[in-house]
Amino acid sequence: MHELSIVSSIVDTVTEKLEAYPGARVKEVRLRVGALAAVIEDSLQFCYGIATDDTPLQGSKLVVNIVPVLMHCDHCDEDVEIASLQSFRCPECDEPVSDLRQGRELEIESIEIDEVEEKV
Numbered sequence: 001m002h003e004l005s006i007v008s009s010i011v012d013t014v015t016e017k018l019e020a021y022p023g024a025r026v027k028e029v030r031l032r033v034g035a036l037a038a039v040i041e042d043s044l045q046f047c048y049g050i051a052t053d054d055t056p057l058q059g060s061k062l063v064v065n066i067v068p069v070l071m072h073c074d075h076c077d078e079d080v081e082i083a084s085l086q087s088f089r090c091p092e093c094d095e096p097v098s099d100l101r102q103g104r105e106l107e108i109e110s111i112e113i114d115e116v117e118e119k120v
């Protein structure tokens with residue numbers, strides 16, 4: 001399952017970062033996921049429950065922030081948000097756009113441990 005391998009690598013990354021904080025427990029992990037990253041949040045949450053079992057992340061909360069798809073429109077010379085993933089056209093001028101600026105992210109935004117929050 002696609003989501004399980006994603007979650008496993010998140011758990012690895014967080015566990016590695018926790019080595020600097022002996023005994024700390026994770027409260028919350030925030031993810032930034034692009035609308036084009038093709039992950040299903042329900043699957044992520046389900047896999048998170050399994051993958052964090054018996055790790056310092058056990059019982060922590062996974063927060064998924066979906067970020068919209070941004071493309072650069074040469075015609076308007078600005079980044080525009082693509083509402084429909086069916087057709088990549090500028091919502092302003094209707095020209096086709098192909099220069100992806102945002103939307104494939106799959107990264108840890110922040111990790112909250114005990115009372116301390118660490119930005120990554």
Ligand SMILES: [Zn+2]
Nearest residue numbers: 073076090093
């Ligand atoms: Zn445009």
